[in-house]
Amino acid sequence: MARTPPTTVARVRLWRWRHNPLKRHSDVVEAWIVLVTWVLALLGGVLAGVVAAQATDSAFAARRAQVHAVSAVLTDGAAKAPPGGSGYEDGRVWAAVRWTDAVGKVHIGQAKIFPGSPVGSRLTVWTDHTGRIVSPPPSGTGATLQVVLTGVLVAPPAGATVWAGGWLIRTRLLRRRLAEWEEEWEQVGPEWRKRSGGRG
Structure with a gap:
């Protein structure tokens, strides 16, 4: 005996965009909301990522x-000491350095260098407008x-x-x-039940 295949309801894609006598105005509005939401989510995410990247x-x-x-x-031999306990993973240690600014004023400060650098060796340090040594600014591949x-981290939350x-x-x-359907059913339901109950 042949088995009857179970009946399945085919899901019609994009049904809100197709002609359908049962389609309501709210269905069309919902279709536009879904479309606009996805477009704005994608564009908004990309735009937010670009703006964040430019700001950075x-x-x-x-x-x-x-x-x-x-x-x-380099003015002292502190750089020859091992970096144990320094807390810096790159192995560099703090040492005293001396430099002269553009107006000829001599400055003394602490800079990170690799152990073993001899006294008198030259190195490049970064300073601010007060002459204080600061960390180098991001540049090159690291900055990029x-x-x-x-941008990549900001875009998804903005789109979401x-x-x-x-x-x-x-x-x-x-x-x-759903509220509209319930209201309509309250009007149509009693009449429909009356007709169904009168059959037979």
């Missing part, structure tokens, strides 16, 4: 404009990577925020549609 790049440029590189001289990562807003609007529309 501008911040790096401003940082580079506020500091400048100077040539300094940070700019790109900033837009999508969540569209989902909230769609949910409210669905609740309104």
Whole structure:
């Protein structure tokens, strides 16, 4: 005996965009909400990522404009000490250095160098407008990577925020549609039950 295959309801894709006598105005509105939400989520995410990346790049440029590189001289042998307990994974240690600024003023400060550097060796340090040694500004591949990562990390949350807003609007529309159906059923239901009960 042949088995009858189970009946399945085929899901019609994009049904809200097709002609259908049962389609309501709210269905069309929902279709546009879904379309606009996805478009804005994608564009908003990309735009937010680009803006964040540009802001990061501008911040790096401003940082580079506020500091400048100077040539300094190692003045003590502290760099020969092992880096144990220094807390820096690159193995560098702090040592005293001396440099002269553009107006001829001599400065003394602490800079990180690799152990074993002899006294009198030259190195490049970065200073701010007060003559204080600061960390080097991001530049080159490292800066580019940070700019790109900033954009990549900002884009998904921004797009998700837009999508969540569209989902909230769609949910409210669905609740309104269900309320309309319930109201219509209260009007049609009694008449339909009366006709169904009178058969036979």
